[in-house]
Amino acid sequence: MLFQIIHKHTVDRCYSAAGYGSSRFMDTIAKLFSKKFHNDTGVTIVNAVIDGPGHCMYMIVETDDHQKLTHFIEPIHDAENEVVPVSDMMYLMSLKD
Ligand SMILES: [Zn+2]
Numbered sequence: 001m002l003f004q005i006i007h008k009h010t011v012d013r014c015y016s017a018a019g020y021g022s023s024r025f026m027d028t029i030a031k032l033f034s035k036k037f038h039n040d041t042g043v044t045i046v047n048a049v050i051d052g053p054g055h056c057m058y059m060i061v062e063t064d065d066h067q068k069l070t071h072f073i074e075p076i077h078d079a080e081n082e083v084v085p086v087s088d089m090m091y092l093m094s095l096k097d
Contacts, residue, residue: 002046003069004086007057009079014055028075043072060086 048059
């Protein structure tokens, strides 16, 4: 199952403000993108893009159980996270040929 996670944080809570190697960044964003964390949570990031100036990140993630998403977003739980089930449009369109 695919889900879109729309993550938004405020400027004063920006993860990169302390630097990309800072403990706050490593404990949140770097952890979120680590293979170990994907294995531990059972959630894999399929794709992710950011709107840096808008302090917003859009992730497409895949999991076999939506309950696992609660554990997955734990590192970034102190910000706004909207989770929506989605479908792979590229795959759906390829079925029409
Ligand atoms: Zn930010």
